[in-house]
Amino acid sequence: MLIVLSGPSGVGKGTVRKAIFDSNDNDFQYSVSMTTRKPRPGEVNGVDYYFVSKEEFEHHIQTGGMLEYAKYVDNYYGTPLKYVNETLDSGKDVFLEIEVNGAMQVRSKVPDGVFIFLTPPDLDELKHRLIHRGTDSMDVINKRIHKAFGEIQMMQNYDYAVVNDEVPRAVEKIKDIIRTERLRVPRVMPRYLEMLGDSEK
Numbered sequence: 001m002l003i004v005l006s007g008p009s010g011v012g013k014g015t016v017r018k019a020i021f022d023s024n025d026n027d028f029q030y031s032v033s034m035t036t037r038k039p040r041p042g043e044v045n046g047v048d049y050y051f052v053s054k055e056e057f058e059h060h061i062q063t064g065g066m067l068e069y070a071k072y073v074d075n076y077y078g079t080p081l082k083y084v085n086e087t088l089d090s091g092k093d094v095f096l097e098i099e100v101n102g103a104m105q106v107r108s109k110v111p112d113g114v115f116i117f118l119t120p121p122d123l124d125e126l127k128h129r130l131i132h133r134g135t136d137s138m139d140v141i142n143k144r145i146h147k148a149f150g151e152i153q154m155m156q157n158y159d160y161a162v163v164n165d166e167v168p169r170a171v172e173k174i175k176d177i178i179r180t181e182r183l184r185v186p187r188v189m190p191r192y193l194e195m196l197g198d199s200e201k
């Protein structure tokens with residue numbers, strides 16, 4: 001099963017995802033994204049992201065190495081296809097944390113995925129979280145808030161919407177969604193992605 005968590009920058013996707021992965025009842029794998037953004041203090045290559053040059057990222061696009069990618073506020077972000085394929089083939093579920101344009105690309109390639117939109121209680125709170133995080137300039141924060149207006153309109157294209165008012169509550173809701181989805185009919189996705197990888201070689 002492919003689980004996709006989206007939502008505007010600063011809503012708390014990373015915080016919620018880390019809490020899910022820190023809990024002892026999780027048994028899916030996080031797909032580390034690739035980006036051309038510069039690392040923030042404390043971010044580790046291969047853990048938070050694969051930090052690459054624009055040329056390297058574009059090479060991956062051209063050689064069919066990305067499941068999806070998007071340009072977001074002046075940088076590329078994307079999901080390397082190989083890890084997703086290998087992990088699904090090994091029988092494990094994969095968890096992606098990505099923005100909305102990439103999520104819609106995944107949705108068209110993998111309709112069987114589970115698409116969850118994490119939403120803030122309101123936009124003032126979103127801005128407060130981005131400022132309080134302290135990782136971006138006001139210029140970048142304003143660009144991210146501007147994008148958030150359009151991103152929130154995309155919520156209707158997801159299977160589930162979860163409000164991140166309190167982290168533990170959002171974590172429990174997402175775990176419930178995953179538990180419920182696991183009870184549904186077996187999914188065909190690993191084979192589907194395998195074919196996709198073959199056709200793009």
Ligand SMILES: Nc1ncnc2c1ncn2[C@@H]1O[C@H](COP(=O)(O)OP(=O)(O)OP(=O)(O)O)[C@@H](O)[C@H]1O
Nearest residue numbers: 008009010011012013014015129133164165166167
């Ligand atoms: N429920 C919450 N209540 C209050 N603050 C929160 C909540 N969830 C996350 N935060 C805080 O909001 C800030 C942004 O969270 P986080 O970095 O996880 O967002 P994100 O959606 O992953 O952002 P990005 O998409 O830019 O990576 C952090 O400072 C985090 O501690």
Ligand SMILES: Nc1nc2c(ncn2[C@@H]2O[C@H](COP(=O)(O)O)[C@@H](O)[C@H]2O)c(=O)[nH]1
Nearest residue numbers: 009033034069070077078079097098099102
């Ligand atoms: N389409 C994709 N979007 C991604 C991916 N990895 C992260 N993201 C999203 O980008 C923005 C900005 O992230 P930041 O780390 O600079 O704050 C945010 O919405 C992320 O969720 C990806 O692989 N594909």
